[in-house]
Amino acid sequence: MIRVAAVGDIHMGPDSEGLLRPAFETLPDCADLLLLAGDLTRHGSPEETRVVAREVRGLPVPVVAVLGNHDHHDEQPEKVTAILREAGVTVLEGEATVVECAGGRVGIAGTKGFGGGFVGRNAGEFGEPVMKEFVRTTRRSADSLHAALKELEEEGCAARVALTHFSPVADTLAGEPPEIHPFLGSYLLAEAIDTAGADLAVHGHAHLGTEHGMTAGGVRVRNVAQPVIRRAFSVYRLGSA
Amino acid sequence: MSDPVGHQGPAASGPASAAGHAGRPENVEYRVAHLHDRLAAEELGELGVRAEIRAGAIALTGTVPSAQCRESVLRIAREELAGLTVHTDIVVADTTRPDHAEEL
Numbered sequence: 001m002i003r004v005a006a007v008g009d010i011h012m013g014p015d016s017e018g019l020l021r022p023a024f025e026t027l028p029d030c031a032d033l034l035l036l037a038g039d040l041t042r043h044g045s046p047e048e049t050r051v052v053a054r055e056v057r058g059l060p061v062p063v064v065a066v067l068g069n070h071d072h073h074d075e076q077p078e079k080v081t082a083i084l085r086e087a088g089v090t091v092l093e094g095e096a097t098v099v100e101c102a103g104g105r106v107g108i109a110g111t112k113g114f115g116g117g118f119v120g121r122n123a124g125e126f127g128e129p130v131m132k133e134f135v136r137t138t139r140r141s142a143d144s145l146h147a148a149l150k151e152l153e154e155e156g157c158a159a160r161v162a163l164t165h166f167s168p169v170a171d172t173l174a175g176e177p178p179e180i181h182p183f184l185g186s187y188l189l190a191e192a193i194d195t196a197g198a199d200l201a202v203h204g205h206a207h208l209g210t211e212h213g214m215t216a217g218g219v220r221v222r223n224v225a226q227p228v229i230r231r232a233f234s235v236y237r238l239g240s241a
Numbered sequence: 242m243s244d245p246v247g248h249q250g251p252a253a254s255g256p257a258s259a260a261g262h263a264g265r266p267e268n269v270e271y272r273v274a275h276l277h278d279r280l281a282a283e284e285l286g287e288l289g290v291r292a293e294i295r296a297g298a299i300a301l302t303g304t305v306p307s308a309q310c311r312e313s314v315l316r317i318a319r320e321e322l323a324g325l326t327v328h329t330d331i332v333v334a335d336t337t338r339p340d341h342a343e344e345l
Binding site for chain 2: 020
């Protein structure tokens with residue numbers, strides 16, 4: 001059995017220093033690893049990122065993260081990534097990593113993802129250059145997720161997890177105004193997950209959404225945005241049934 | 242929780258006042274849009290607060306990461322929506338550890 005803890009959208013800043021650390025220190029009791037599903041900061045500033053880094057530095061379980069749109073706002077995601085990596089966090093963008101757990105190897109494929117919407121109500125790669133670039137951004141992200149999941153197929157993992165910030169499905173957006181779904185996720189991410197295969201997909205971003213969903217191909221999706229799960233993190237046990 | 246942060250103003254007096262007496266009626270919708278702009282643009286970077294017009298008042302809902310963020314949201318709302326009735330239901334994110342796991 002593999003125990004995956006996950007949370008997103010913790011939006012840390014100087015005033016929230018230390019709020020999550022007490023709960024994070026209990027992680028070894030209930031989880032083998034911690035996934036951070038993006039929007040770890042409010043603006044993606046180095047100062048805010050250092051608060052996140054102090055919150056997770058030295059935790060006794062591996063920490064794997066993707067960035068969110070907030071972490072890009074100050075337009076220095078490389079700096080955000082570097083500060084988190086220095087604190088021991090594995091930051092993924094279109095990449096895969098394998099974590100050795102007591103219950104087996106768990107592979108995580110991660111990317112921020114982007115918007116575009118869901119089948120029948122989605123943006124198309126058509127028209128103005130900025131519109132085409134919008135959809136191509138999501139497509140590139142989905143393609144990288146697909147490649148990362150395929151790469152994990154060769155690693156003999158007991159479980160594969162897709163980690164994104166934007167949502168692969170509309171299910172977990174229930175509670176958000178439908179009009180903004182194209183800004184909350186894209187079916188391209190789900191298509192990548194379903195064609196490459198995964199045991200669980202974890203995302204954040206949609207604060208008003210719901211925790212539980214599923215892709216068209218039957219992969220469980222969990223929205224772990226902190227306002228949705230209403231706790232420091234959620235824990236999913238894979239392979240226990 | 243209802244937490245009035247303004248006074249009942251013309252826009253809260255019912256549809257009759259929307260027409261105004263002289264000059265143009267105040268358009269509350271754009272004031273709500275400007276509130277959203279400020280919450281996103283200033284120190285909060287806050288995109289998760291909803292502001293909706295309900296029965297002539299503005300209802301604010303959402304979850305913010307700290308008590309200080311909540312205070313900032315309320316302060317900005319007071320400034321942007323001065324003169325309107327505002328009901329706030331802004332909560333601070335829960336940071337307790339979960340008491341159970343989900344079996345998948």
